[in-house]
Amino acid sequence: MNAVYMLGIITNRGMRDKFIQFFKMHNIHITLTALGEGTANSAVLDYLGIEATGKTAYFSFVTWDTWKLLKKDLYTQVKIDIPGRGIAFLVPLSSVGGKKTLQYLSVGQELSIEEESSLQNTEYELLIAIANAGYIETVMDAARSADAPGGTVIHAKGTGAVHAKRFLGISLAEEKEMIFIVVRTQQKNSIMKAIMEQAGPTSPAGGIVFSLPVTSTAGLRVLEEES
Numbered sequence: 639m640n641a642v643y644m645l646g647i648i649t650n651r652g653m654r655d656k657f658i659q660f661f662k663m664h665n666i667h668i669t670l671t672a673l674g675e676g677t678a679n680s681a682v683l684d685y686l687g688i689e690a691t692g693k694t695a696y697f698s699f700v701t702w703d704t705w706k707l708l709k710k711d712l713y714t715q716v717k718i719d720i721p722g723r724g725i726a727f728l729v730p731l732s733s734v735g736g737k738k739t740l741q742y743l744s745v746g747q748e749l750s751i752e753e754e755s756s757l758q759n760t761e762y763e764l765l766i767a768i769a770n771a772g773y774i775e776t777v778m779d780a781a782r783s784a785d786a787p788g789g790t791v792i793h794a795k796g797t798g799a800v801h802a803k804r805f806l807g808i809s810l811a812e813e814k815e816m817i818f819i820v821v822r823t824q825q826k827n828s829i830m831k832a833i834m835e836q837a838g839p840t841s842p843a844g845g846i847v848f849s850l851p852v853t854s855t856a857g858l859r860v861l862e863e864e865s
Contacts, residue, residue: 641700641701641702641730641731642699642700642701642731642734642740642743642744642749643700643701643702643705643728643729643730643731643822644697644698644699644728644729644730644731644766644848644850645696645697645698645699645700645705645708645726645727645728646695646696646697646726646727646728646729647695647696647698647724647725647726648674648693648694648695648696648724648725648726648845649693649696649718649723649724649725649795650692650693650694650696650723650724651673651692651693651694652670653694653716654694656716657694657696659678660715660716661696662833663706663711663795664700664704664707664708664711664743665746665747666698666699666700666704666708666746666747667745667746668698668699668742668743668796669696669697669698669796670695670696670697670698670771670794670795670796670800670814670816671695671696671697671794671795671796672693672695672697672792672793672794672795672816673692673693673694673695674692674693674694674695678724692716696834697794697816699731699743699744700728700744700747700796701744701747701748701749703747703748704747705728709726712726729850729852730851731849731850732760732763732846732850732851733763733827733830733848733849734825734847734848734849735830735831735833735834735838735846735847735848736834736838736846739839739846739847739848742846743846743848755784760823760851760852761822761823761852762820762821762822762823762825762852763816763821763822763823763849763850763851763852764818764819764820764849764850764851764852765781765786765817765819765820765821765826765829765830765833765847765848765849766794766817766818766819766847766848766849766850767781767789767816767817767819767833767837767845767846768814768815768816768817768845768846768847769814769815769817769837769843769844769845769846770813770814770815770842770843770844770845771806771813771814771815772791772815773815773842773843773844773845774791774815776832776836776837776841776842776843776845777789777815777817777833777837777843777845779834779836780833780835780837781817781819781829781831781832783832783836784825784828784829784831785825785829785833786819786821786825786829786832787820787821787830788819789817789818789819790817790818791816791817792815792816792818793813793814793815793816794814794815794816795812795813795814796812796813796814803856815818820852826849830847830849831860833845833847834847
């Protein structure tokens with residue numbers, strides 16, 4: 639099975655140029671970049687021999703075959719095992735809002751299209767909608783129309799505008815908003831459908847949406863009280 643996964647990489651901001659070349663080398667065209675700060679205390683930093691520094695989080699989409707090659711090169715070329723250099727993690731996508739969106743996310747990689755991932759029996763799902771900057775409320779209004787709870791927004795920069803035109807038939811701005819919404823699994827399809835219909839690729843929001851399985855939660859008070 640060559641399903642699609644979301645790849646997350648968190649590293650120091652000074653590694654930007656190296657990772658841009660790294661993604662190109664592995665034929666990864668769609669990435670989202672967000673800035674952050676490390677949270678390690680001074681004792682940990684002293685132990686690792688590094689200074690407190692700004693972080694960059696990269697999110698991209700890879701097949702399992704791509705990941706096998708990429709993981710090896712993370713060690714041999716990026717030296718990600720050096721303390722303080724960074725971390726990488728992989729999360730399976732459980733569903734995607736349309737085949738064109740799936741083709742756009744995985745452009746350039748061999749892909750086996752399947753309806754759902756093997757992690758179907760989770761109680762919650764994390765919906766991630768990616769839209770043009772300035773359209774947060776459009777996406778959230780669409781989600782709320784299908785009874786979604788509130789979301790969390792991360793500002794990011796994206797790549798892959800050329801491929802968006804090819805697969806989605808639209809031009810995407812570089813500035814992006816990533817909206818994270820945790821929902822019950824039985825709500826997922828209706829909320830994703832509402833987002834695609836009201837804020838999807840053919841709308842000014844230019845939104846795409848996919849979901850990740852959530853195996854455990856804490857603090858979802860409103861959802862827990864309803865049950």
